[in-house]
Structure formats: C-alpha cells, structure tokens
Amino acid sequence: MTFLRTVWGRAYPRVVGMQREKSWMLFDVFLPLLQVAAYVYIYRAIGAPPEFTGFVVLGGAMTAYWMNILWNMASQLYWEKETGNLELYIIAPTSRMAILLGMAVGGIFATTIRAVGVLGAGILVFRVPMAPTSVPALIGVFLFTLVALYGLGMLMASLFLLWGRQAWHIANLFQEPVFLVSGFYFPVRALGFLVALGASIVPITLGLDAMRQLLYPQMMEGLRFLPVGVELGALAVLGAVFLFSAHRALRFFENLARREGRLTLRGQ
Amino acid sequence: MAGREFSVETQDLTRVFRVKRREARGQGREVVALDRATLAVERGELFGVLGPNGAGKTTLIKILATLLSPTTGTARVAGVDVVENPWEVRRHIGMVSGGESSGYGLLTVEENLWMFSQFYGMRSADARERIRELLEVVGLADRAKTKIYHLSTGMRQKMNFARGFLTDPEVLFLDEPTIGLDVQTARTLRSYIREWIDEHPERTILLTTHYMYEADELCDRVAIIDRGKVLACDSPAALKRGLQGEVVFRLKVDGDRDLGPLLDGAGGIERFTHAARDGHTEIDLILGDENALVPVLSAIQGAGARLLSLEKREPTLEDVFLRLVGRSLTAEDGGGDELPRLRR
Numbered sequence: 001m002t003f004l005r006t007v008w009g010r011a012y013p014r015v016v017g018m019q020r021e022k023s024w025m026l027f028d029v030f031l032p033l034l035q036v037a038a039y040v041y042i043y044r045a046i047g048a049p050p051e052f053t054g055f056v057v058l059g060g061a062m063t064a065y066w067m068n069i070l071w072n073m074a075s076q077l078y079w080e081k082e083t084g085n086l087e088l089y090i091i092a093p094t095s096r097m098a099i100l101l102g103m104a105v106g107g108i109f110a111t112t113i114r115a116v117g118v119l120g121a122g123i124l125v126f127r128v129p130m131a132p133t134s135v136p137a138l139i140g141v142f143l144f145t146l147v148a149l150y151g152l153g154m155l156m157a158s159l160f161l162l163w164g165r166q167a168w169h170i171a172n173l174f175q176e177p178v179f180l181v182s183g184f185y186f187p188v189r190a191l192g193f194l195v196a197l198g199a200s201i202v203p204i205t206l207g208l209d210a211m212r213q214l215l216y217p218q219m220m221e222g223l224r225f226l227p228v229g230v231e232l233g234a235l236a237v238l239g240a241v242f243l244f245s246a247h248r249a250l251r252f253f254e255n256l257a258r259r260e261g262r263l264t265l266r267g268q
Numbered sequence: 269m270a271g272r273e274f275s276v277e278t279q280d281l282t283r284v285f286r287v288k289r290r291e292a293r294g295q296g297r298e299v300v301a302l303d304r305a306t307l308a309v310e311r312g313e314l315f316g317v318l319g320p321n322g323a324g325k326t327t328l329i330k331i332l333a334t335l336l337s338p339t340t341g342t343a344r345v346a347g348v349d350v351v352e353n354p355w356e357v358r359r360h361i362g363m364v365s366g367g368e369s370s371g372y373g374l375l376t377v378e379e380n381l382w383m384f385s386q387f388y389g390m391r392s393a394d395a396r397e398r399i400r401e402l403l404e405v406v407g408l409a410d411r412a413k414t415k416i417y418h419l420s421t422g423m424r425q426k427m428n429f430a431r432g433f434l435t436d437p438e439v440l441f442l443d444e445p446t447i448g449l450d451v452q453t454a455r456t457l458r459s460y461i462r463e464w465i466d467e468h469p470e471r472t473i474l475l476t477t478h479y480m481y482e483a484d485e486l487c488d489r490v491a492i493i494d495r496g497k498v499l500a501c502d503s504p505a506a507l508k509r510g511l512q513g514e515v516v517f518r519l520k521v522d523g524d525r526d527l528g529p530l531l532d533g534a535g536g537i538e539r540f541t542h543a544a545r546d547g548h549t550e551i552d553l554i555l556g557d558e559n560a561l562v563p564v565l566s567a568i569q570g571a572g573a574r575l576l577s578l579e580k581r582e583p584t585l586e587d588v589f590l591r592l593v594g595r596s597l598t599a600e601d602g603g604g605d606e607l608p609r610l611r612r
Contacts, residue, residue, distance in 0.1 A: 009383045
C-alpha cells in the first residue's frame with residue numbers, strides 16, 4: 001500500500017502542476033509546432049506526399065516525451081538533490097522505484113496533454129490525413145513505447161544520482177542527436193538499417209516507426225524499419241530490461257553515492 | 269550500561285572526505301569530518317549535539333539517517349545497524365534540517381506535507397488531520413492553502429519542521445532546526461520539541477545546534493563536539509558543574525582593542541576570549557579563582573583602557589565549550605572579529 005501511495009504522492013505535483021502553470025501551452029505546444037512547421041513546409045516545397053506531414057506531426061508530438069525523459073526523469077534526481085528533496089526521498093521507508101514510478105506516471109500524464117496539444121494543433125493547422133489500420137494496435141504500440149521509454153528514463157535517473165552539474169550537459173548531449181537518429185521527422189530507415197538498429201536503444205525509434213506503419217501502411221511499405229510485430233516485441237523486451245536494470249542500478253548507485261557522500265553534496 | 273535501551277549508539281564513528289586535488293590547494297587531500305565519535309543516546313532522551321559550524325554535527329546526523337556511510341566505526345539507530353540494514357533504520361526515523369528548501373513550489377503547504385506523508389504510507393484522512401494539528405502548532409494554519417513559492421524562508425522552515433513530526437517517528441533527527449528563524453518562531457518550535465518528547469516518552473530526539481542556550485534549555489544531555497571529536501557528554505547542569513572550581517567574568521572595556529597579548533601576560537587566567545562589539549571590547553574570562561581578576565584589571569588599566577562594566581556570571585555551556593576547546597562556540601561562526609585565546 002505504501003508503494004501505491006508513494007506513486008500517487010510523487011505523481012501529484014506533476015498532475016496539478018499542469019493546471020497551475022499555464023505557460024506550458026506556449027513553450028510545449030506552440031514552440032514545438034514551429035519546429036514541426038519547418039519540416040512540413042520543406043516536405044511541401046519538394047512535393048512530398050501528404051503522409052510525410054503526418055510523419056512530422058507524429059514525431060513532433062513524441063518529442064514532448066523525449067524532452068520529459070531527459071529533463072524531468074533522467075536529471076530529476078539531480079534537481080531533487082539541489083532542493084533537498086532527495087535526502088527526504090532516501091530516508092523515507094518506501095521504494096525508490098515507487099518514487100521514480102510516481103515521477104513517470106505524473107510525467108506521462110502531463111506530457112500526454114502536451115503531446116495531444118501538438119498533435120491536435122498539427123492535425124488542424126496542417127490538415128494531416130490519419131487513417132489507422134488498427135486503433136487497438138496503435139494504442140498498444142503507444143503504451144509499449146511509453147513503458148519502455150519511461151523504463152529508460154528510470155534507468156537514466158539512477159545513473160544521474162551520482163552526477164552533479166554534468167547531468168545538465170549529458171541531458172543536452174542526448175537531446176538533439178536522438179531527434180535525428182530516432183527519426184522524429186522522417187522514417188528512421190532513411191538513415192540505414194544499422195543506424196536505425198543502434199538508435200532502437202531509444203524506444204521512441206521503434207515506437208514511431210510502428211505507429212507510422214499503422215497510420216500510413218501504404219506509404220511506409222518501402223520505408224519501414226522492421227515489421228510492427230517485431231517492433232512491438234522489441235519494445236516489450238526493452239521495457240522489461242530497462243525496468244529491471246533501473247531497479248538494480250538504483251540500489252547500486254544509491255549505495256555508491258552514500259559511500260562517496262554524493263547524496264548530500266549539493267552544488268557539485 | 270546493561271539494561272538500558274539505546275535509540276542511537278555510535279562506536280568510533282569516523283567519516284573522512286576526500287578532496288579533489290585541484291581543490292586541496294596544497295593542503296591535505298583528506299578531511300576528517302567525524303573522528304572516532306562514540307555516543308549512546310537512551311530511548312526517550314532529548315539529546316543535543318553542540319558544536320560550532322564544521323564540527324561534524326551534520327555529518328553525524330547524515331550517517332545516522334542513512335544518507336552517508338561512515339568510513340570506519342559503527343552506528344545503530346533503534347537497534348539497527350545503519351550500514352548493514354539502512355532500509356530497516358528508515359522505518360524508525362524522521363529528519364528535519366534547518367534551512368532546507370524541500371517541497372515543490374507549485375504545491376500548497378498542505379499538499380506538500382500530504383505528499384511526504386504518502387511516502388510513509390499514511391492514510392490521506394489521517395495525514396490531513398495531523399497536518400492541520402501541526403500547522404496550528406507552527407503558526408501556519410492560515411497558510412495551509414498557500415503555494416510554497418509564496419512563503420518566506422522562515423515560513424518554509426516551519427513547514428519543514430512540521431513535516432518532520434508528521435509521522436511521530438521513533439527517532440527524530442533535528443539538524444539545526446531553528447537556524448535563521450526569528451526569536452519568536454524559534455521559541456515556539458523549541459517549546460513544541462519539548463512538549464512532543466514529553467508527550468511521547470518512548471520517542472527520542474537527537475538535535476544538533478550551535479546555539480548554546482538551545483542545547484541548555486532543551487536537552488536532557490549534551491555532547492560537545494569540535495573538529496569531529498566528541499569532547500564531553502553529560503547533562504547541561506553536570507557539564508556546567510565541571511566549572512565549579514572556576515569563576516567566570518564578562519568585562520567590557522571602551523574601544524576596539526586587541527587585548528590578547530596583554531591578557532596572555534596576566535596570571536591566573538584559565539581561558540579567555542575577546543571580541544570587538546559595537547565600539548567596545550567584550551572579554552570573557554574563566555579564572556582559577558576570583559583573586560586572579562585583580563592583575564587582569566590592573567593590566568587593562570595599565571593599557572589605558574577604561575572599564576565599562578564587570579559582571580560575574582554563572583557558567584554557561586558556552587563557557588564549558590571555551591574551557592574544553594579554547595575558543596568560543598561562535599568564534600568560527602562568521603561573527604567576525606572574535607579572537608579566541610587558549611591558555612595553560
């Protein structure tokens with residue numbers, strides 16, 4: 001019961017924070033839409049099929065999740081240390097995984113609202129065609145992507161437990177390159193099979209490819225990276241591996257940080 | 269000590285921090301924050317750890333709260349080893365650190381406290397009831413619905429103080445809980461600390477402070493710590509009784525004067541400090557007996573200084589610290605111009 005209470009307790013600030021700070025509409029919907037617009041107009045200028053607009057808008061919506069992973073999952077424990085919350089998390093008689101899961105649940109809730117905002121605005125503004133072959137499969141792929149993605153976020157959070165200001169640089173380092181290699185604005189197969197394979201360590205790579213296949217089956221026929229079933233299976237495996245690794249890494253790095261005095265050392 | 273129940277026990281507890289080469293600046297690359305500290309705190313005690321900034325008080329609490337591993341030595345809290353079983357220790361403890369800025373600015377005071385209560389598995393209804401009680405105690409009841417980014421530092425500290433008592437922990441660590449608070453608020457919190465321990469005789473509080481009067485007023489027993497070492501441990505009364513054979517004077521002379529060399533030359537002084545304050549110089553003396561005052565006064569007069577006041581005082585914990593360490597508790601407190609001296 002403490003586990004569930006912890007999850008809800010830690011999710012709560014993110015859930016209510018959305019309602020109390022409306023500036024996210026500008027920063028998290030309008031600004032990403034400008035980025036999306038740039039790609040949409042490039043595709044239109046070169047006469048690409050309208051489905052390409054759909055690729056971009058879908059990718060644009062999913063950027064919200066990757067940003068959330070980097071800045072509100074991976075590096076979150078660093079910020080918590082700076083504010084003094086981390087010490088209170090550590091001394092609480094509850095599971096660290098429950099705290100991370102609470103962060104993830106709250107993050108998914110808040111980010112989904114942002115993503116839906118980008119998606120909805122993109123569909124309306126750019127008149128994106130959407131014709132999913134299977135809505136349940138689409139939802140399934142989306143959920144598996146989120147589980148694997150937030151599993152990765154929890155694993156990264158445990159690694160960031162040790163780091164200080166480097167966390168900022170590392171999060172920056174992972175932001176733009178992943179937008180590129182994971183194919184946020186184009187089918188990832190365009191980068192070649194090996195690059196796509198390597199990029200699949202970030203679950204959004206597989207998730208985006210599978211969702212595009214389900215939304216635009218004909219267009220994706222020659223552009224798909226792997227069959228949807230394989231990608232779904234890979235996402236399930238990644239999710240399990242990341243969650244298990246996060247659990248182990250969290251304990252390992254917490255002990256290491258305690259020995260090195262990094263749990264309490266601020267301003268590193 | 270057979271038959272006594274200890275809530276906190278440490279044996280030769282030592283913590284050494286390694287300093288990065290570029291930060292060592294020619295000094296040693298190791299800092300001993302805690303040096304073979306041995307303490308035993310009985311169940312039901314309000315135990316104080318008194319020492320200046322940098323004495324090792326916070327390091328001690330961080331180890332006991334399972335946030336930091338000791339380099340050597342052992343520590344047990346509620347009978348559980350903090351290194352071998354930190355998970356079990358956490359079921360018994362709570363902690364409040366003075367000056368901490370925990371919580372989330374977008375949440376209200378009530379919501380922040382509720383969130384922390386959930387990490388302890390409290391039922392929401394029970395948590396809300398307890399939060400109401402505690403906000404009354406700390407004088408924040410009218411701020412329950414205020415987002416914490418609107419709170420002053422003092423109010424935020426009161427909220428954190430309330431957080432520490434939410435679950436009525438078996439062992440509560442209070443690390444400088446009144447630091448930076450106004451006099452009235454600090455008094456309110458101190459009074460609640462005493463009240464809480466009186467109402468829960470099976471609970472234990474370990475409180476660190478560098479405020480001598482706080483330790484004196486609140487604590488059943490006090491350990492005096494400096495540079496990581498425990499120098500003395502007893503009730504405040506017993507510690508002060510240790511100075512019984514000696515007399516304590518406070519003198520004020522005009523002007524901002526360096527009287528160190530002059531007092532060094534006077535006989536019969538066990539310890540002294542002197543500090544410039546508001547245009548005069550204040551001297552605290554511990555003398556072997558009252559007769560030793562005469563040469564001191566003569567020396568002051570001989571130096572051309574005018575005596576403004578002379579007060580014979582009852583010994584305080586500050587004097588005990590001065591007697592043990594050779595400098596005052598506040599000497600390294602950023603207080604500025606206090607000049608400690610060691611004689612003997």
